Amino acid sequence: AQSVTQLGSHVSVSEGALVLLRCNYSSSVPPYLFWYVQYPNQGLQLLLKYTTGATLVKGINGFEAEFKKSETSFHLTKPSAHMSDAAEYFCAVSASGGSYIPTFGRGTSLIVHP
């Protein structure tokens, strides 16, 4: 069984400020972890993923996330927010073996103020 919790349905930051979107997961097996971004009226686009190896993962658009097994977390960060980062962000977990059906969090809407 697996689950994902994204703390905060909305996160508001000023342009240039640090972005931190929180994701905690539970999984009975070693997880694969993903962050996706969804812009209005579009499908989801992969930002980054963790499967094995280095726990700090870098993705597109300057985002990165760190897998912390002891904290069962995979928080998404970006040092400096841009207006174009305003979107819905989804964290997802899937099992590293067997079925690859991922479980998605409910999403966090990132609002960027000028």
Place this chain on the structure above:
Amino acid sequence: GAGVSQSPSNKVTEKGKDVELRCDPISGHTALYWYRQSLGQGLEFLIYFQGNSAPDKSGLPSDRFSAERTGGSVSTLTIQRTQQEDSAVYLCASSLVGEQYFGPGTRLTVT
């Protein structure tokens, strides 16, 4: 290369009618998923196809929902006797291993 495509992009139907939603996955991707996204909600898993294996239908909300995947490629999601609560965006995704590639979705409105 071509991504995942879905058609139609928008569908308005009357309550009680049947609808078919189409998904064209990325060529060579063996896995195909259907999700439903309601306003302000996350993604609700509906059904999963993997190669020639029997599909995982555990997410289908009722027997009004069905899906098929012909020749391991194109998939059709069918909703019979649509209800207003079926109004949502239906997303399709395909994958080879690991990350999923999503289509733009079909926005279904049941009036």
